[in-house]
Amino acid sequence: MGCTASVPDPDDQDPFLMDKRVNAAINQSLQSNRKNSKNQVSLLLLGAGESGKSTVLKQLRLLHKGGFSDQERIQYGHVIWVDAIQSMKILIVQARALGIRLDCDDWSGSLYQYKRMVLKANALQQIDTSIAGGNNFLNEYVLKYSEVRRAKRRQNSTGIANNSFWDDNNSPRTGNNDRIVEEEVEAADAEVNGINGTTEKYSRSQIAEAIDMLWKYDSGIQQCFHRSNEFQLESNAAYYFEKIYEFAKPNYLFTNSDILKGRIKTTGITETNFHINSFKFKVLDAGGQRSERKKWIHCFDNITAILFVVAISEYDQTLFEDERVNRMHETLVLFDxxxxxxxxxxxxFILFLNKIDLFETKFSPQSLHKYFNDFTGNTVEDGISYFEKKFLAINKTNKPIYVHRTCATDSTSMKFVLSAVTDMIIEDNLRKSGLI
Ligand SMILES: Nc1nc2c(ncn2[C@@H]2O[C@H](COP(=O)(O)OP(=O)(O)O)[C@@H](O)[C@H]2O)c(=O)[nH]1
Ligand SMILES: [Mg+2]
Incomplete structure (x- = not known):
């Protein structure tokens, strides 16, 4: 009583009905996945090193994540201060290499003392390296500013434009690794401790004065700066020099604009999540230099959109990784x-033709023709549309490529560009999920 024997339901045995139930379950699961995926977007930032990927990410953070913490402002402050000193050192040293006569070379002139001061200033003594980024910062510093490493970079490279994200032909030869690390540590020690006895400790305001005087009053420094496409110099060195007195103030809090103009090299892949109009955006920012590119493939799955950043102003510059390779040639191969x-x-696919501001400043039809001899135009606009067409012609697929001309350091214009881009991605995602 009260107990009923379970009698097998005849439907359970019916293969047709069983199939129907399985299908219904699959459909339900697909629908719920779609509902989730329609609200989730993964955006991957790609492009060569220093093209502006992380700056685009910074703009997204300003727009959708409340900007930068005080800790980050202090960190960027340290990094920019070091880069300002080193950039002026580079101009002095490169002028010599390029045969440019500097006013400050004249030991009886008023600028001589400032040159001595910049060359003898120990940039690392000026800051707290642990706040600037600890070991990562030091490694990057040594890599960027050591002449020894410059020779190594070339030795370990093939000298030709390369997409190098499938293989690691361009990674340092393993046998040399230990020696390279040792040399880096030695070079860093020499800088930090002034082992070679060539450094002196100056106050920030003394260094600011020296940099400002050389920048403003040494015509050779200006000449050398205008040839900075022939060596490696920070994109925004001029901005650092112009604001050097402000940066030197002990209580100066680095502004959003300063942080956008500062550079900390991305290594590995960073993931930042945003909420934009009830959508979850996952933005992946990948290091762009050759050695970093082989990591890209790990995040190629389930990407909604690629944002490829090109530094259009770098058509006359060579790669940091290999100074025999033109940056734009490498970028075209990579984009392909x-x-x-x-x-x-x-x-x-979204293409940012970035660093438009720097392109406008440096453009001349002759200089573009020198590096791309099929260029026949005259104006800045001709130059930009030449590259725009060149990139679009590479696309052999049916997908459209959305192009924007950008200055990633300019928050006002980037606000519009990024909102157009996020709207487009959202719409595209809804269409692909079959929801519009
Ligand atoms: N003037 C100017 N500088 C830019 C622009 N975009 C990026 N930069 C600067 O270029 C440097 C490299 O940018 P970053 O975003 O780190 O490049 P990434 O290696 O591609 O991530 C930084 O100093 C940026 O401030 C731009 O449109 N104009
Ligand atoms: Mg980066």
Whole structure:
């Protein structure tokens, strides 16, 4: 009583009905996945090193994540201060290499003392390296500013433009690694401790004065700066020099603009999550230099859109990794391999022609023609549309490529660009999920 024997339901045995139930379950699961995925967007920032990927990410953070913490402002302050000193040192040293006569070379002139001061200033003694980024910062510092490393970079490279994210032909030869690390540590020690006895400790205001005087009054420094495409110099060195007195003030709090103009090299892949109009955006920012690119493939799955950043102003510059390779040539090869890759046949592609401000400043038809001899135009606009067409012609797939001309350091214009981009990505995602 009260107990009923379980009698097998005849429907359970019916293969047709069983199939129907399985299908219904699959559909339900697909629908719920779609509902989730329609609200989730993964955006991957790609492009060569120093093209502006992390700056775009900074702008997204300003717009959607409340900006930068005080800790970050202090960190960027340290990094910019060091880069300002080193950039002026580089101009002095490179002038010699390029045969440019500097006013400050004249030991009886008033600028001589400032040159001595900059060359003898120990940039690392000026800051707290642990706040600037600890070991990562020091490694990057040594890599950037050691002449020894410059020779190594070339030795370990093939000297040709390369997409190098499938293989690691360009990674340092393993046998040399230990020696390279040792040399880096030695070079860093020499800088930090002034082992070679060539450094002196100056106050920030003394250094600011020296940099300002050389920048404003040494015509050779200006000449050398205008040839900075021939060596490696921070994109925004001029900005650092112009604001050097402000940066030297002990209580100066680095502004959003300063942080946008500062550079900390990205290594590995960073993930930042945003909420934009009830959508979850996951933005992946990858290091762009050759040795970093082989990590890219690990995040190629489930990408909604690729944002490829090109520094259009760098058409006359060479790679940091290999000074025999033109930056734009390498970027074109890289774009080809990504845009036409089987991974991204159906992935929305957005192209930022970035550093438009620097392009406008440096552009001359002759200089562009020198590096791209099929260029026949005259104006800045001709130059930009020449590159725009060049990139679009690379696309062999059916997907459209959305192009924007950008100055990633300018918050006002980036606000519009980024809102157009996020709207487009959201719409594209909804269409692909079959919801519009
Ligand atoms: N003037 C100017 N500088 C830019 C622009 N975009 C990026 N930069 C600077 O270029 C440097 C490298 O940018 P970053 O975003 O770190 O490049 P990434 O290596 O691609 O991540 C930084 O100092 C930025 O401030 C731009 O449109 N104009
Ligand atoms: Mg970066």
């Amino acid at each position: 391999s990504l845009c036409n890759s089987r991974w991204f046949l159906n992935t929305a």
